Amino acid sequence: MSNDLNRATFDEVMVPNYGPAKMIPVKGRGSKVWDTEGNEYFDLSGGIAVCGLGHCHPELVEVLKQQSESLWHLSNVWTNLPALELATKLTSLTFAEKVFFANSGGEANEAAFKLARKYAKDNFGPEKVEIISFFNGFHGRTLFTVSVGGQEKYTQGFEPLPQAITHLPFNDLDALTAAISDKTCAVVMEPIVAEGGIINATEEFAQGVRELCNQHNALLVYDEVQTGVGRTGELYAYMGLGVTPDILTSAKALGGGFPIGAMLTTTKIAESMGIGTHGSTYGGNPLACSVANKVLDIMMRPETLAGVASKRTLIVDGLNAINDKHGIFSDIRGKGLLVGAALTEEWHGKAKVFLNAAIEEGVMVLVAGLSVIRIAPSLVIPDEDIITAMEKFAKAVDKVLADV
Numbered sequence: 001m002s003n004d005l006n007r008a009t010f011d012e013v014m015v016p017n018y019g020p021a022k023m024i025p026v027k028g029r030g031s032k033v034w035d036t037e038g039n040e041y042f043d044l045s046g047g048i049a050v051c052g053l054g055h056c057h058p059e060l061v062e063v064l065k066q067q068s069e070s071l072w073h074l075s076n077v078w079t080n081l082p083a084l085e086l087a088t089k090l091t092s093l094t095f096a097e098k099v100f101f102a103n104s105g106g107e108a109n110e111a112a113f114k115l116a117r118k119y120a121k122d123n124f125g126p127e128k129v130e131i132i133s134f135f136n137g138f139h140g141r142t143l144f145t146v147s148v149g150g151q152e153k154y155t156q157g158f159e160p161l162p163q164a165i166t167h168l169p170f171n172d173l174d175a176l177t178a179a180i181s182d183k184t185c186a187v188v189m190e191p192i193v194a195e196g197g198i199i200n201a202t203e204e205f206a207q208g209v210r211e212l213c214n215q216h217n218a219l220l221v222y223d224e225v226q227t228g229v230g231r232t233g234e235l236y237a238y239m240g241l242g243v244t245p246d247i248l249t250s251a252k253a254l255g256g257g258f259p260i261g262a263m264l265t266t267t268k269i270a271e272s273m274g275i276g277t278h279g280s281t282y283g284g285n286p287l288a289c290s291v292a293n294k295v296l297d298i299m300m301r302p303e304t305l306a307g308v309a310s311k312r313t314l315i316v317d318g319l320n321a322i323n324d325k326h327g328i329f330s331d332i333r334g335k336g337l338l339v340g341a342a343l344t345e346e347w348h349g350k351a352k353v354f355l356n357a358a359i360e361e362g363v364m365v366l367v368a369g370l371s372v373i374r375i376a377p378s379l380v381i382p383d384e385d386i387i388t389a390m391e392k393f394a395k396a397v398d399k400v401l402a403d404v
């Protein structure tokens, strides 16, 4: 059967909401991927910041094998040991005291936004329903999460939308000061706006948001689906900002490629999610939780996070070398191994051209919006692989520039 399957099959049988590349990967190890033709690729995309420990990390393979032979699924009518172990780890490693498990980032955010509304209603009455979030933010694809997200293209056509959501410019404390009120139940932000262009929150903004939330009894929700689990060099990005949120969502790298999402919060806030208020069939299932337990163990080894800064330097050096030659980047942003290279005005809207050229040279990168190239590799990618991959990417850029 698989001999008859190719990229054309996608157009025949898949809903056309994605436009995948021509090659079809069949195997991954560490930071390398091979396609159906046996071509090798250096993966600087990490499955969109999911494969934080690379592909088929041997310890993750082992734990998944073991768990798959003991227990797959129970439902939340029973609890299970991997879920209890994971919740214990997450609460001991973060500000949080309580954890809710889901299967994706969007679901973790859906839980967070529902909880914020419910908590406000329980504690402050029925008027406190407004959610404030930021333009270019991304929080998932459910109707509530696209509505809180700040990109109109993702809500168009899906109206009527959930109500009482206000979008403001990011990093603009004056705008938030003017908009926030006692009707605000939550302010939702990514510590680095990821999908929307790799825009770092300034420390001043992050701390100002925290203070305004305190003044108005609004919950501060950090969407760390992309920035979390070591990506920025801290376990969670809030730890580097000197700000503690009230609710934090995690997914992507938490499962290293096995689907899982988590919402973290305090005991007091969690009280508003009493028995029967929310749930998920698969959330907290033993397979996902056992993998995530191992992911956290590996993340917490000192050498894992300690390598992030020097690996970032190798990537940024590679990007700077490209820029010295071609002057195509106006800014190199992000933190740790979430790197954004913003294209100059001349190249606005063309990020995908570079992504496609990179694949031709055997390197997988990402875009963040139309005008930013995003690099988010495994946190344990060997330095040699970064160097080779950046050389290949430089070659891809040379070719794009030669064609204009």
Ligand SMILES: *Cc1c(COP(=O)(O)O)cnc(C)c1O
Residues within 6 Å of the ligand: 103, 104, 105, 106, 107, 109, 138, 139, 140, 141, 190, 194, 195, 223, 224, 225, 226, 227, 251, 252
């Ligand atoms: C990817 C992402 C999501 C959505 O996660 P899914 O697992 O695709 O539902 C939400 N928020 C942020 C910041 C993300 O990067």
